[in-house]
Amino acid sequence: MSGNWTEQHIPDQHGRVAIVTGANTGLGFETARMLAERGAAVVLAVRDVEKGKQAAARITGDVTVQALDLSSLDSIRSAAADLRAAHPRIDLLINNAGVMYTPRQLTADGFELQFGTNHLGHFALTGLLLDRLLPVPGSRVVTVSSIGHRIRAAIHFDDLQWERSYGRVSAYGQSKLANLMFTYELQRRLAPHGTTVAVAAHPGVSDTELVRNSPAAFRKPMTWLAPLFTQKPEMGALPTLRAATDPAVVGGQYYGPGNRGEMRGYPKLVTSSRGSHDQSTQQRLWTVSEDLTGVTFPVE
Secondary structure, eight states: OOSOOOGGGOOOOTTOEEEEETTTSHHHHHHHHHHHHTTOEEEEEESOHHHHHHHHHTSOSSEEEEEOOTTOHHHHHHHHHHHHHHOSOOSEEEEOOOOOSOOSOBOTTSOBHHIIIIIIIHHHHHHHHHHHHTTSTTOEEEEEOOGGGGSSOOOOTTSTTOOSOOOHHHHHHHHHHHHHHHHHHHHHHHGGGSSOEEEEEOOOSBOSGGGGGSOHHHHHHHHHHHHHHOBOHHHHTHHHHHHHHOTTOOTTOEEEEOSGGGSSSSEEEOOOOGGGGOHHHHHHHHHHHHHHHOOOOSOO
């Protein structure tokens, strides 16, 4: 494709069902808005239902709200049951929600919050909904990672929950690296089915609420410098939307902003870190994730 990929390139989405996690604000809201405006039936899967309803009221189209707390396996199972009952088919599952740079906290199930929410929560949700996507030609699972997957990032199998020591940047990097490894391993398992694909995306550096937990020393310079290297959420959402809707997308690809450093710009195909492609680590992470969540996938 020549030229810049923009909102205008999103194909018609009538007849498609899209579930977007964390869709009441920021990147998730813009992703949901653009899909709904193109005709998709969009589900805003959000922790705060009232905020979700307020967001839905600002979107033109077929929009519903589903309660979902990705830091609770009970909530994930309940939400999946509701979604399965309401939607015999799902075309798009967009794993967008996330937390960033939080002080060390635990999820309801005792997982470190960033790893538990960003990776394990979406892993479980995807596994519980995947059989609604598998029969649908052209269906996609899009998981949002981050350039943070390159920063102090590794999968610490000896201390996944950061019980011995905790660094909020390293913990975030682990969770975002896990998002990519999950995508690549899921795609390998989906490939023989020939219908659903797994794709990843990242928004660059977008001006959203996600940075509210950043260290104070980082937040203040961000206030001054944001206009120089961040982009608005509607631009940050474009890599996710391209991954979700561009007919040329192939499973296992990764999309991000096209400018130097991938911090901003129109979406293009990008590359992830060398470590993210380690298949043995991907497979080990998959097995550990199944054990921790109790969720197994209908693909081998």
